[in-house]
Amino acid sequence: MSSQAMKTIPKRKTREEILELSAPLFAQRGYDGVSMRDVARAAGLTQAALYYHFADKDQLYLEAVAVQFRERGAVLNELLAGGGTPLKRLERFVTGLARMMATDKDFLRLMQWVLLDNDEVRQSTLAKQVFRDMFVAVHDLASELDPHQDAHLLAMSIFGLVIFHFQTGATRKFMPGHRPHQDNPEVLARHVCELLRRSLAAADGEVQ
Amino acid sequence: MSSQAMKTIPKRKTREEILELSAPLFAQRGYDGVSMRDVARAAGLTQAALYYHFADKDQLYLEAVAVQFRERGAVLNELLAGGGTPLKRLERFVTGLARMMATDKDFLRLMQWVLLDNDEVRQSTLAKQVFRDMFVAVHDLASELDPHQDAHLLAMSIFGLVIFHFQTGATRKFMPGHRPHQDNPEVLARHVCELLRRSLAAADGEVQ
DNA sequence: GTCTATATAAGGATAGAC
DNA sequence: GTCTATCCTTATATAGAC
Numbered sequence: 001m002s003s004q005a006m007k008t009i010p011k012r013k014t015r016e017e018i019l020e021l022s023a024p025l026f027a028q029r030g031y032d033g034v035s036m037r038d039v040a041r042a043a044g045l046t047q048a049a050l051y052y053h054f055a056d057k058d059q060l061y062l063e064a065v066a067v068q069f070r071e072r073g074a075v076l077n078e079l080l081a082g083g084g085t086p087l088k089r090l091e092r093f094v095t096g097l098a099r100m101m102a103t104d105k106d107f108l109r110l111m112q113w114v115l116l117d118n119d120e121v122r123q124s125t126l127a128k129q130v131f132r133d134m135f136v137a138v139h140d141l142a143s144e145l146d147p148h149q150d151a152h153l154l155a156m157s158i159f160g161l162v163i164f165h166f167q168t169g170a171t172r173k174f175m176p177g178h179r180p181h182q183d184n185p186e187v188l189a190r191h192v193c194e195l196l197r198r199s200l201a202a203a204d205g206e207v208q
Numbered sequence: 209m210s211s212q213a214m215k216t217i218p219k220r221k222t223r224e225e226i227l228e229l230s231a232p233l234f235a236q237r238g239y240d241g242v243s244m245r246d247v248a249r250a251a252g253l254t255q256a257a258l259y260y261h262f263a264d265k266d267q268l269y270l271e272a273v274a275v276q277f278r279e280r281g282a283v284l285n286e287l288l289a290g291g292g293t294p295l296k297r298l299e300r301f302v303t304g305l306a307r308m309m310a311t312d313k314d315f316l317r318l319m320q321w322v323l324l325d326n327d328e329v330r331q332s333t334l335a336k337q338v339f340r341d342m343f344v345a346v347h348d349l350a351s352e353l354d355p356h357q358d359a360h361l362l363a364m365s366i367f368g369l370v371i372f373h374f375q376t377g378a379t380r381k382f383m384p385g386h387r388p389h390q391d392n393p394e395v396l397a398r399h400v401c402e403l404l405r406r407s408l409a410a411a412d413g414e415v416q
Numbered sequence: 417g418t419c420t421a422t423a424t425a426a427g428g429a430t431a432g433a434c
Numbered sequence: 435g436t437c438t439a440t441c442c443t444t445a446t447a448t449a450g451a452c
Contacts, residue, residue, distance in 0.1 A: 014417080029326065032240035035445060049418050051447065109324065115375050116320050118237065127379040135383045152385030153373075153399045160372025161365055167323050168364065171335040175343045177360030191361045195407050198414075202406035222435080243427060257436050259429065419452075427444070434437075 015053045018043045019064045027068075027106035030113045031061050062122060065110055069130035072100065072107050080137040086144040087200075091193050093138065094162055098185035098192070101166040108166055135159075145196075146203050161192045223261045226251045227272045235276075235314035238321050239269050270330055273318055277338035280308065280315050288345040294352040295408075299401050301346065302370055306393035306400070309374040316374055343367075353404075354411050369400045 012020075022039045036057055040047045054060040079096040080089060101108050117123045135155060142154040165172075165188050172178055181187050220228075230247045244265055248255045262268040287304040288297060309316050325331045343363060350362040373380075373396050380386055389395050 030238070030240065030324065032238065036447085037445080045417095046419060047446085048420080048448080052417060057446070112320065112324050115379065116238070116317065116324070120378070123378055124382055127382045131379060132382060132384075139384050150385070150390070150399065152383065152387070153390060153396070154403075155385070156373055156376065156380065156383075157369055157400070157403060159376075160368045164368025164372045165361075165364055168367075170328075170331055171323065171339060172364065174332055174335045174340060175360065175364075176340075176347050177358070177363070179360070182358070182361060188361070191358065192365070195362075195365060198410035199403050199407035202410040206406075244429085245427080253435095254437060255428085256430080256438080260435060265428070417452105419450100421449085421451100423446105423448075425445080425447100428442090430441080431439090432437100433439100434435105 014043075014045075018045075018050065018053060018060070019067050022060065023064045023068050023110070024106050026061060026064055026113065027109040031057075031117075036060075062125070065114065065126060066129060068107055068110055069126060072104065073130045073134055075100065076134050077137060080134075080141065086141060087197065089141055090145060090158070090196065091189075093141070094158065094192050094196075095186070095189040097159075097162045098166075098189040101163060102183070102185035108163070111163075112167060146200055149203065158192075158196065161195065162188065222251075222253075226253075226258065226261060226268070227275050230268065231272045231276050231318070232314050234269060234272055234321065235317040239265075239325075244268075266330075270333070273322060273334060274337060276315055276318055277334060280312065281338045281342050283308065284342050285345060288349065294349060295405065297349055298353060298366070298404065299397075301349070302366065302400050302404075303394070303397040305367075305370045306374075306397040309371060310391070310393040316371070319371075320375060354408055357411065366400075366404065369403065370396065 018039065021042045022034070025034045025038055025042060036047050036050055039060065040050055043050070050060065054063070076093070076097060079093045082089065082092065084092070114123065114126055138155040138158055139151050142149070142151040142158065146154065169183070172182075226247065229250045230242070233242045233246055233250060244255050244258055247268065248258055251258070258268065262271070284301070284305060287301045290297065290300065292300070322331065322334050346366055347359050347363040350357070350359040350366065354362065377391070380390075
């Protein structure tokens with residue numbers, strides 16, 4: 001088989017493949033919960049081979065997470081880039097974020113692991129690399145939605161309203177008033193948008 | 209020294225002491241991040257002694273977490289038990305929860321670990337044992353605040369607005385618009401209460 | 417680039433003395 | 435109830451052949 005024929009199955013670089021295949025493992029069980037053996041098995045390699053591509057487990061983990069965050073961050077930033085009234089853009093972002101959290105469970109979990117990370121360097125690196133861009137956009141949107149409020153707090157509240165709901169996903173099932181349709185991202189997005197729309201409308205009425 | 213004289217320093221049962229001393233460890237580094245050796249050191253015992261009190265690491269962890277959750281759960285339930293208008297009770301609860309999250313970082317982290325737990329049994333046990341009581345009370349409050357809304361979603365949003373803010377604590381420092389006073393639980397509580405108050409007032413205006 | 421083999425440490429858990 | 439000593443497994447990481 002010539003290298004020409006191989007082109008039909010595009011052979012990704014092993015390094016990238018390792019990062020892509022290890023991400024779900026880290027998402028599911030966290031840094032301490034995943035061994036280099038696990039990663040090697042998932043990648044169809046031996047443990048030793050991993051050390052050709054990465055200096056140590058720390059670096060592998062950090063890069064795997066960073067890739068996931070960059071990918072998802074780009075998607076979310078597109079939601080905010082489009083035009084429309086601030087309220088329309090809010091709806092678009094909230095709905096998109098809710099859909100992502102519902103679809104991409106692994107990403108949600110990765111985010112939770114990062115938030116629990118004790119390593120200050122790792123955390124600030126990821127925070128700046130990824131969260132920041134996204135937060136800046138929502139922060140700006142927040143100031144447009146209500147120039148009189150603390151945009152930082154409002155932006156964080158927008159994230160929290162969506163994300164916390166999915167963080168509690170597995171636990172929520174055991175709580176009163178739970179019905180399956182609440183797991184639908186569209187339903188949650190509507191709830192959050194309504195809550196925020198009402199609040200902002202009322203704030204607009206209470207002139208400073 | 210007679211056992212009478214010892215009474216001035218009330219000697220807690222070793223078992224309880226282990227649970228109390230291991231909780232901060234599990235909060236900081238999670239189940240996988242803490243070894244039985246670590247726990248033993250913290251408790252001033254050898255590893256082997258732990259196995260006299262607990263069948264295995266799993267049981268020790270589960271009980272340590274449960275204790276913390278019961279203690280904090282009781283505090284939060286008291287906030288909700290008192291009288292006053294629904295809005296007043298909401299304010300009391302939100303403020304109390306914010307204060308707890310700001311003060312008791314370990315508890316916040318324990319909660320985050322539990323939310324990431326893969327063990328369905330462990331998660332549902334804790335969910336039912338602790339979250340549930342607390343959630344029921346907030347759920348009822350939510351139906352009082354606005355009988356026309358989905359109380360389950362509204363209750364979850366109330367939790368999310370407060371808790372997410374502190375979950376992101378370490379990361380938030382790197383985000384635009386951050387100012388130190390936003391870390392003050394009173395400031396956050398005011399923000400959340402205002403946001404909800406406005407939303408509920410507006411919902412009241414839009415008669416169904 | 418990937419393998420086999422191995423060094424070295426750390427992990428959970430138990431046996432048996434006291 | 436707690437200790438010492440130890441077993442066995444799993445972990446990260448490296449050396450050196452191919």
